[in-house]
Amino acid sequence: YEEEEHTLRELRIFLRDMCKKLANNRLFFMFTKPVDTEEVPDYTNIIKQPMDLETMMTKVDFHRYECARDFLNDIELICQNALEYNPASKHVCFRTSADKQIRHRACSLRDYAYTLIKSEMDTDFEEKCLSISTKR
C-alpha cells in the first residue's frame, strides 16, 4: 500500500547514492562496466552471472532491489566473479601482477560497500524493507 511504496522509493534513492559513491571511487573503476566479451572472449565460459556497478544502477531503476541485502548480494557477485576469473594460480605470479591488484580491489569493493551501507542505513529501515520483500 502507499506507505510501502514510500519506503521502496526511499530505498531506491539510498541505493542510487551508494552506487554513485562506489562507481565514483577511482579504486573501483574496473567494476563500473560489464567485462567486454570481445576483449575477453572466454569470460562468459567461466563467469555465468556477470555483474557490474552500471548494471546495478539500472537494476535500482527497474525496482529489482527490495532491500539492501539484495543490493549487497550483487556486490558480492562482482567480487566473486573477479576472484574466480583472475585467480592467483592463473598467471606466472609476479609481485605486482595485474590480477593480484584486481583481487585486492575486489575485496576492497566488498568491504567498502558493506561498511558504507551499514554506516549509512538505519537498521529499522532495512527491517521494514525486508518485511515488505517477504510479503511480495
Ligand SMILES: O=C(C1CCC1)N1C[C@@H]2C[C@H]3C[C@@H](O)[C@@H](O)[C@]2(C1)O3
Ligand atoms: O575480470 C575482469 C574485470 C576486472 C574486475 C572485472 N576482467 C577480465 C580481464 C582480465 C584482466 C585484464 C584485461 O584483460 C581486462 O579485460 C580484464 C577485465 O581484467
